[in-house]
Amino acid sequence: MAMDKTFDAATAEARIYDKWESAGAFAAGANARRDETFCIMIPPPNVTGSLHMGHAFNNTLQDILVRWHRMRGFDTLWQPGQDHAGIATQMVVERELAKAGNESRREMGREAFLEKVWEWKQHSGGTIINQLKRLGASCDWSRNAFTMSGAPGAPEGEDGNFHDAVIKVFVEMYDKGLIYRGKRLVNWDPHFETAISDLEVENTEVPGHMWHFKYPLAGGETYEYLEKDEDGNVVFREERDYISIATTRPETMLGDGAVAVHPSDERYAPLVGKLCEIPVGPKEHRRLIPIITDDYPDPDFGSGAVKITGAHDFNDYLVAKRGSIPCYRLMDTKAQMRDDGAPYAEAAAIAMEVAQGERTLGEAETDTINLVPDHLRGLDRFEARAKVVEEITAEGLAVMVPANDPRLGKPKKKPEAPEEGGEARDEEEQLVPLIEAKPIMQPFGDRSKVVIEPMLTDQWFVATDKIVGPALDAVRDGRTQILPERDKKVYFHWLENIEPWCISRQLWWGHQIPVWYGLNLHASHFTDDEGDGDLDEVELLRLLVEGFVRRGLRHHAATDFEAVKAQFVDVIGDLPAPLNGMQVIEVADKAAAEHALAESLAEYNVSQDPTHLVYPVWRDEDVLDTWFSSGLWPIGTLGWPEQTPELERYFPTDVLITGFDIIFFWVARMMMMQLAVVGDIPFHTVYVHALVRDEKGRKMSKSVGNVIDPLELIDEYGADSVRFTLSAMAAMGRDLKLSKERVAGYRNFGTKLWNAARFAEMNEAVGLGVTPKPEATLNRWIMGETAKIREEVDTALAEYRFNDAANGLYAFVWGKVCDWYVEFSKPLFASEDAAVARETRETMSWVIDQCLVLLHPFMPFITEELWETLGTREGMLVHADWPEYTAAELLDTAADGEMTWVISLIEGIRSARAQMHVPAGLHVPVLVTEFNDAARAAWTENAALIKRLARLESLEEVESFPRGCVTVPVGGATFGLPLAGIIDVEEEKARLDKALTKLGKELGGLRGRLKNPKFRESAPEEVVEETEQNLAAREEEEAKLREALARLEEIG
């Protein structure tokens, strides 16, 4: 039965994939024939995610490496899995719940909500797995991992032990002092009410405003404000009683702790150390803040003076830390102006004492101070901004400029003249507040799309400075290689300047932090008055009345509550009896703990029964950053902390393939954490791939609407075409500009291969399964070519040059096999010599099989289909043996030389014919002169195929060409087409002239080089030799062309 004309990807792909899977073809160790292992960890896609072009690219490259190693007999594991994506998943599920009219997350409570999340995960979490299958990804799906597997509440089927690994690592790192709790400025998402990582923040330029305000000097002081030009000449002089400050966020003025100027800024030098007034808030409690120096302000930007709001700006935070300036938090978790704590008057009074150096505050104390004026409390931050601006302006403390100041960003408009009904033309004298309209960079939450607020909060941090060293060393000394080189620089740059890593998130979906808190009962003034080791009623009462709020908390980490109990002995142990015998119990939160303790003490007061005294502790409500779990991906997926055989066998893994955007967030963290936890590198190579853009080079984005869905592409062109396109364009470190035409082009490539196979099949030259030992030049030649491409592909893949491998195969399969070999084989199939026909069938069969094998990692579906169609095989192509033959074994230089000669002759004749307008179908006679032995032998050997492909009728050897002959020079002979009467002599002259001109250029270069004695001295021998040979050949050609031209001139 004849094969179809094309490969039907749409129907075949699913069938083929099922066959692979049901045969267990992708299982760890499948097809292993040697001891070496090869393991790739998939970068876990987000469980809520669906396949986008980046995934398609990334997983294509992984699959190529994995299939290649598997065919080569490595014990191969491609470990798949997903991460639990805290925020994204929580958001998706909350939205689903809302859509279905359910209770909200907070209404239903944590436990019920998490149940819903698990339900959702089980129902929808497999989307991306099925999409990866459509791409042909050969992961061992039986080992699919999940970063929340084994967590409390995980339903059946989610019972891995990733949770154990995460919790164990947290506790160990905590115990080693590598994790600590602290108050730092973090990116706060007011919508989700959680800290988020830098990765989840998108800095976008948006139209904004810069307001300029006057901060009056304390006590009505004045100074002379001077502006000087480069030469020191005064260009502006003014008596001022204020310092001018610009800000894009006026509402944060309420939390200012200082005004900073650059130490070199002469304009403000006399003011340093003095106080100025924040021009907002009730007049009677207006706060004063110091004017300090710091390197941060840029004297050339704005007024050169900067307000410092340490609790709401990352730069200001650093300045505040350096200058011991208090950081006053102004907003709550929803980014509304705080509405807690003491009234403004009280808070402002305390802040004043601090500013005047009369008082210092601890971090926690500072945080209790609410400096939002009473009338602004509870407002949204943007409403508060409007009010602040309005109040300052009303008070005359906005910087005023003429209405036509260009910084206002208004188009200049001439006012109408009074006689035309307009106001008097006094706009230029009219002053307005300086509100610059200018684009500003604003941080947005990538999920919530709301403006991110830098917020001073208590969080858990990894002390990255303590674990970064080994991660840097491993790359420096080459144990882990990062490709391309550029990304190694990025890695170093980031790790060398690493910041503490905030790992807590105020979410529910995630690994709950294994830390329990208890009240600190060791107040400094706690005394046992009688010194009798017993607490009497008075003492107990004091404990209660004083409350626990100010006493702070104690905390301990452990894998579970039972394990943490014993640790609280440090709080209880040396307390006076009977408190030292308290039982540790677990309660929901701090309030419950205070209540339980009070109740317990009260009860004791009545009963005097110490056995009922309890010490309540509660667990941290927050969860860990998803990246903290992802950081353990290499060991966690292999079963750690259990010492599984897989861990033993596949760790450290081999290659990580990932995008440049997560070098910091994931690669660096995996390096640090694996080295910190198990003391080894997670992988020996990181291949960082570039970005897939649209055909115009724009980033694909939903808002631009230029997203190409890989699944749609697969529907349209087949997975193989998409994969081959991505591989062929994967030049290291260069972004891809993807167009559908390109994909279509590679679809055509598949069809080309398909039809070559179809041709072979029609000639019964398929599935013969022998390694041929042919005699015919053609067959020996193609085997040598095959060996060359096999070596080329292996070298390219070993160096992660996917594009070179793909393009090399393209050129070989299309350019060598489908063009020359298939064409040349036709006369041999028809040969009267049965042995020639037979060895050609064997060679054709072998060559087609080699194409399938070598292309399989790139185009797995069509090659597997052909493999099955073309013959009866021992196994599927996915498990076929990757060849190891070398060019040294198979390349026959004589055959190679002969075929090169044959091809150049055919091309020469074809070209001459086309240019001379010889009808394509016409078979013409050909003459030859100066026929040397090698050329004669090559002709004799290949006459049939030359005649066929060049459309020649006969060959006649002559002494000299007749008039009107088209000349085709080749090595060792000159051919001529006697076409007098058919050809145009002038046209032939022009053709020869053109060829000569081109040759002349080359000859000039070659002769110039060889004439230069320094070239002969300095250049390597083989280069000189090559140049000489090249020159000789060109000169021969030139001579022949000149001769031909001369003959034409004779005719006139």
Add this chain to the structure above:
RNA sequence: GGGUGAUUAGCUCAGUGGUAGAGCGCUUCGUUCACAUCGAAGAUGUCAGAAGUUCGAAUCUUCUAUCACCCA
């Protein structure tokens, strides 16, 4: 502002010191029995600019211009 990279045919891009290549597109021709998702032939380049190193530079160095990305 700091960092990293790019600039090669109409387009998209390879090309790490030996004199410039591919794919697509374009023009002309072709219904030869594997393939029109094809075949044959053809045109197209101051390798961004300048200087330097070298026998020799698209390639190495420096500067300039333009663009892109990352970080502030």
